[in-house]
Amino acid sequence: MGPDVPLLNEYKQEFFWKRFPQTVLGGPRFKLGYCAPPYVYVNQAVLFLTPWLFGGIGTLLCQLQMLHELHAAVLSGMLMFGAAAAVQALALYAARRSGTVEILGALNIVVDEEEVEFTHCVSPETVRFIAPGKKFGLNVMLHTVLAGVLCGLGTWYVFLGRLTALYGSIGVSVVVFVLSWVTLCIAEYSLIINTATETATFQAQDTYEITPLTRPFYILIFITVDLAERLLLMFAVSAGVAVCNFFIPSTLGVVLFSISMGFLLSLDLSQVGAHCRGPRAAFGDHGFRRGVSPLPPSSFGWNLGCRELLLYLSLLLMAMAEAGLLHHFLGSAQSHSFLTGPQAPVSYLLLSLFCLCWALREIQGAYIFGGMFLNPLYPKGMSSVQTFKQRDRGLYIAAAIRRILLYLVSPFAMIAFLSMDKSLQLLNKVSVSVGFTRAFRVVGLLIDRLNQFLAKLKFTLTVLVTSWTEKKQRRQSAGTLLALNASLCPLLLAVVALSALLSAPLLPLFTLPIFLVGFPRPQRSWPGAVGTACPCLDSIFYQQMSGSLASALKTAFARGSLGSLSPGSHFLGRFQDRMVWIMILERGYGYCTVNIKGLELQETSCHTVEARRVDEVFEAAFECPERLNFSQGFNLHWGNALTPCAALAVQVYSDARNVLSGIIDSHDNLRKLQDDFLKALLWLLLRYCVQKHKGFLWRGEEGPGVGGRKSQSSQLAQTTCHQPPEAAMMDSNASSLRMRQDSSSLTSFGDWSDDDDLFGPQPPRRTVALVTSETQPCHTTLQAGASLPGSVEMDSLFENMALSALQPLQPLGLGIGMPAVDKGRNLEVFRETTSSPPYMNFSCPQSEIFNLPTVWRTAPLLPSRLLQLRPLFPEDWFRFILGRFGPAVQDEATEDMTKALKEDEALKELHAQVALSCLISLGAESAFTSPSYVYRLYCGDVPWTEGLDWLSSSKDLYQLALRAFRFSFKLLYDQASLGPMESAEELFSTLEEYERDWYIGLVTEKGWHDSVLQEKPFLFSLGQDLAMLLSAVKEQEQQQKRTIEIVCVTIQMYVLHLHYWLAYSQGTYTGRVLSLQEQLVQVGRLNGEGVRGQWANLSWELLYATNDDEERYSIQAHPFMLRNLTVQAADPPLGYPIYSSAPLHFPCL
Secondary structure, eight states, X not given: OOTTOOSSOHHHHHHHHHHHHHHHHTSOOOOOSSOOOHHHHXXXXXXHHHHHHHHHHHHHHHHTTSSOHHHHHHHHXXXXXXXXXXXXXXXXXXXXXXXXHHHHTXXXXXOSTTOOOOOSTTSHHHHHHHOOOXXXXXXXXXXXXXXXXXXHHHHHHTOHHHHHHHXXXXXXXHHHHHHHHHHHHHHHHHHHXXXXXXXXXXXXXXXXXXXXXXXXXXXXXXXXXXXXXTGGGSOSSOOHHHHXXXXXXXXXXXXXXXXXXXXXXXXXXHHHHHHHHOTTXXXXXXXXXXXXXXXXTTSTTSSOOXXXXXXXXXXXXXXXXXXXXXXXXXXXXXXXXXXXXXXXXHHHHHHHHHHHHHHHHHTTSSEETTTTXXXXXXXXSOOSHHHHHHHTHHHHHHHHHHHHIIIIIHHHHHHHHHHTOGGGGGTTSHHHHHHHHHHHHHHHHHHHHHHHHHHHHHHHHHHHHHHHHSGGGOOTTHHHHHHHHHHTHHHHHHHHHHHHHTTOOEEEGGGSSOEEEOOOOOTTOOOSOTTOOOOOTTHHHHHHHHHHHHHXXXXXXXXXXXXXXXXTOEEEEEETTEXXXXXXXXXXXXXXXXXXXXXXXXXXXXXXXHHHHHHHHHHHHHSSOSSOXXXXXXXXXXXXXXXXXXXXEEEEEEEEEEEOTTTTTOHHHHXXXXXXXXXXXXXXXXXXXXXXXXXXXXXXXTSOBTTBSOOHHHHHHOTTOOOOTTHHHHHHHHHHHHHHHHTTSGGGGGGOOTTOOSSSOOOOOOOHHHHHHTTOTTOOOGGGSOOOTTOOOOOSSSXXXXXXXXXXXXXXXXXXXXXXXXXXXXXXXXXXXXXXXXXXXXXXXXXXXXOOOGGGGOOOOOHHHHXXXXXXXXXXXXXXXXXXXXXXXXXSOOHHHHHHHHTOHHHHHHHHHHHHHHHHHTTOSSOOOOHHHHHHHHTTOOXXXXXXXXXXXXXXXXXHHHHHHHHHHHXXXXXXXXXXXXXXXXXXXXHHHHHHHEEEEOTTSHHHHHHHHHTOSEEEXXXXXXXXXXXXXXXXXXXXXHHOOSSOHHHHHHHHHHHHHHHHHHSEEEEEEEEEEEEEEEEEEEOHHHHHHHHHHHHIXXXXXXXXXXXXXXXXXXXXXXXXXXXXXSOTTTSOOSEEOOOEEEEOO
16 A cells, blocks of 8 residues: 555545544534535534523623622522523423333434434434433432533632733633633533543443533633632642651651552552462462463462561561661761761662662663663574573673662662651651652652653654655655654644643554644553453464463563553564563553563564564674674664564463375375375274273263363363364264265255345355354364464455365266165165174283274275285284283283284274274275365365265274374375385374374364364474465356356256365365464563553544544555554554453562
């Protein structure tokens, strides 16, 4: 998009110019956008001027000396109270009349937005349009009384005689009088008649009708200040500490009490309540339970336990003892000269400690001196985590020294300085008592406002400079705006200073160099609970890394690597394609509370531009050579909103994707796939028997899937579900198979009717897996979101249906191409095989352990087919794995027993029959020749075969067969990349590794989700990239819709189906491997005031101007301000982070 995209589209411009005058005037709607009777405007004008009329009556009677000023003000207030009550009663009456009319069905219908059909000047429609009324009865009473009070005080405040005496000019007095009453009329109209939408909107809905009180509140503040005169210069109420200090007679008691209260208030007292609720009610339950890598509960500082209480109590006793002793022995010895007293050395010590702690903190980050120069001591160009840690060891020691000085030495030095101050002798005076307890707060306030001013000034310069230097940001009005800002530079500085003084965001209108003071709001900028997000399948990666990232942040905060921390600070982390947004919610002595957000992985064009700039900024800081000259050591990205700070070692998944061309389409590899499948299946069958013998039943209801056992978070989320991570997927596949088989029957055509609209509005379509999962209460709706990168889904006439869930292509007609099975009787061919199988006569007693369920031996297949495939059975491999599994189930393993087990022909024939039956049921009795067929089997989309009904009816066997095929494909992938297996021992250990350390499946499966949260070491998936063929297929589909007449619905569906399966068989296949590793996540500090300013503009645009255009100027990519990423990180519904953690609390000692 170019720089001159409209700030507001035409429709929004018309809407804005209807809303803005209403906001300025406090509620009257004099521009409706459609024709309305004149009495609508006249009624609003009369109601708007009513307060002025009543105030004028009181003013006139006072000027004629008929009433005293106070009595005139009371009269105006009473008149306004009566008028307000009448308006509220009329609004209530109109609402009741409207309700009656609506029941009778005679209510005028709303034709267009805000368009009302008026009948007469006092009709219910007219009254409801002008004065909608209040939602709560309490607000009716409160607002009515407040309207009378405001009118009375306003009348008293702007008497003409008072204004003339104040200004000494009748002309000036009249102007002030008129403007004052216009202001009062605006406030009264907003309070009683109709509330305008405010530009400083904080949240989308005003549930408790707070907005009508804002304008009267501002007016009452001015009137109250005038009434109070100089009283507001004194604090009306001092803090409890100051009051107690006044009543404590002993100065030593004052010192001890102040020290103890200050120390207690600096701690995180919220942990006391959590500790009382139980040991799991603190950090672990609401923070790290959603992630997976919490530190052990015994780790110091994470919860308020006995050790923490002992440390805090020791520090408190030491501080009180120090303060008491120094004050008692040296407090009275303080001389009149500060330089010669005992307090002077301590002051020099404090200055030295401050400089030393600042220097030790500066060298912990990648940049020094406010991010202007590279830190020569920080490790650079380190790709290995271990090498980075070794090079960072010196800075770690410096950080430990800083922590000792900051958390132990500095507090006691400050206590020593204060305890010897002579002002403590005068604490029985109120002014000294209040001043002593507030002095440091004032200093802290001034420092905070100064930091805000500097940050806002940097943000202002960034917006001004980049509006001209960045060609893609240079609008036609850029020169004019720059000239105005230059000519009004003092006014611009005043706006920046005022916003810093009020701690309000500096709002750049539409992110242009037009700066306004935003509405004061909390540092977090958004109402509601922390942790709101727009989750999708990609969210699990952020959820997995949140625990390890919080642990790394704990160390970084303690070391000072991320600079000075304060509530409202923002940080951005980058690793591969992941963006992590970190916000400080709370900061105290030795603790910190943060919120971690994850931004989308599927990068848009704007996201890509800003992500590339983020990578460039981090590369300049962390990947530059060790030795630099002065010009290379300067931060070329100093004006950017992001300043790199540190690299943190975090346990994350590294994502690697490879194109499988030459592997999956190689005939040599595909021929070997059949042999590997049988070997993997036999290994899984014997392992199943071993687990069953040891009591670890691997059943469809309670055993582990491909990914192993469930994670803790999965168990907490599914307390009533006993299915393994893959069991639900298998059930879905089985249901899908049955659905496809039943769909070939003629009875399915009974669902069609002549009234169906083929091209009319269609309801949202769902995949087969989603349809079947709705019947399973344990199955979560993870597949409803956007797919992970690399997953295979495409939109078509069958929207939201993955190709793996499509029905296999079948010829038209009466089920032609599929065996016709008479449901009323069984064929002779199947009657023999489906009868009860004979009892197995094993030659070895231990063979009974490896016996398989009876139903697994009832495949409806001809014995001749099994006999024909008998040479494919790997006897040597079967004896080898039997020799490995045999000792595991024997109490006393001997060579004779193992040999007898291997020579048991009945056991061998049993496993050969089951394995070959599964091979035939999967349609793999001949060598695999088609990559598309391999992919379908990997996805569990098994085409119909004779034995598929039998296989799908046995859930355990079906799962084992599918897992075996996926294992065999992973073997194919590894052998094509690393070389063939050299021995049976190597193959056995590889299969054990797959079972123990790998999840092999699809990215859309629930098992994949659970394995990521469980932190499975490795994950593998097979995908298909159809991007090259998608456009051609859709174009062919649209052309077919235009040309084919509705002759037969079935023909059209199958023809479209054919196009998709053609694309399905021609796509590019990809392999995706996730490996859990300790990687360096690069973290940088964002300009917090720039973030707050952009969020304030976002709130104004969406909630006031309703500018939700996806291509609007204010969300276009900005490489310096990171505008698109900042919008994403806002809380929903204005932003759309895909993950947001609960408040994470951790220590920083």
